[in-house]
Amino acid sequence: ETAVFQTPNYHVTQVGNEVSFNCKQTLGHDTMYWYKQDSKKLLKIMFSYNNKQLIVNETVPRRFSPQSSDKAHLNLRIKSVEPEDSAVYLCASSRDFYEQYFGPGTRLTVL
Amino acid sequence: TQTVSQSDAHVTVFEGDSVELRCNYSYGGSIYLSWYIQHHGRGLQFLLKYYSGNPVVQGVNGFEAEFSKSDSSFHLRKASVHWSDSAVYFCAVIIYGGSGNKLIFGTGTLLSVKP
Numbered sequence: 001e002t003a004v005f006q007t008p009n010y011h012v013t014q015v016g017n018e019v020s021f022n023c024k025q026t027l028g029h030d031t032m033y034w035y036k037q038d039s040k041k042l043l044k045i046m047f048s049y050n051n052k053q054l055i056v057n058e059t060v061p062r063r064f065s066p067q068s069s070d071k072a073h074l075n076l077r078i079k080s081v082e083p084e085d086s087a088v089y090l091c092a093s094s095r096d097f098y099e100q101y102f103g104p105g106t107r108l109t110v111l
Numbered sequence: 112t113q114t115v116s117q118s119d120a121h122v123t124v125f126e127g128d129s130v131e132l133r134c135n136y137s138y139g140g141s142i143y144l145s146w147y148i149q150h151h152g153r154g155l156q157f158l159l160k161y162y163s164g165n166p167v168v169q170g171v172n173g174f175e176a177e178f179s180k181s182d183s184s185f186h187l188r189k190a191s192v193h194w195s196d197s198a199v200y201f202c203a204v205i206i207y208g209g210s211g212n213k214l215i216f217g218t219g220t221l222l223s224v225k226p
């Protein structure tokens with residue numbers, strides 16, 4: 001049963017464009033996350049938000065920025081995409097950090 | 112610093128076989144370990160966790176894992192696999208830091224179950 005929703009499922013764009021991915025969770029969790037999964041399935045955390053406060057900010061490029069309107073939503077914006085941004089972006093949420101619930105992911109392809 | 116490693120990139124078994132997926136960690140303080148499963152084209156799903164107490168923990172769908180401090184391991188096991196268990200399995204460890212806690216994932220093990 002899906003409780004973390006991500007849109008779009010896929011996105012193809014060209015270098016230099018701006019993209020935005022949406023994530024919504026209906027679990028009532030306080031913390032949400034964005035992960036990047038590369039073509040080798042390696043997972044790296046990018047951001048996490050707790051009650052609209054950024055609590056973890058990995059050393060990701062400045063063109064990436066998380067945006068949250070409330071604790072149920074955490075969007076990801078990429079200002080000017082580059083080829084190395086091609087990956088699957090996974091959104092997750094948790095109540096107590098230890099058990100995280102993931103969305104299906106958004107696959108980004110940068111041409 | 113805590114890290115986690117999964118030495119097997121790909122494991123292939125037949126339906127009904129038992130399987131063990133290996134995970135080793137480097138100890139740097141309080142330990143929290145978990146396993147996640149990712150079916151093709153989908154997000155990760157939590158399987159089980161260990162923080163303290165009984166070193167053998169039970170998860171969903173017949174999976175269990177055993178924590179060993181002496182071996183620095185947290186291997187995942189299942190007595191009899193089903194074709195639907197084919198997926199990538201990730202071991203994860205929590206890193207506690209001043210900038211916030213982080214869940215660090217291993218490189219994953221692809222489990223292929225043949226009929």
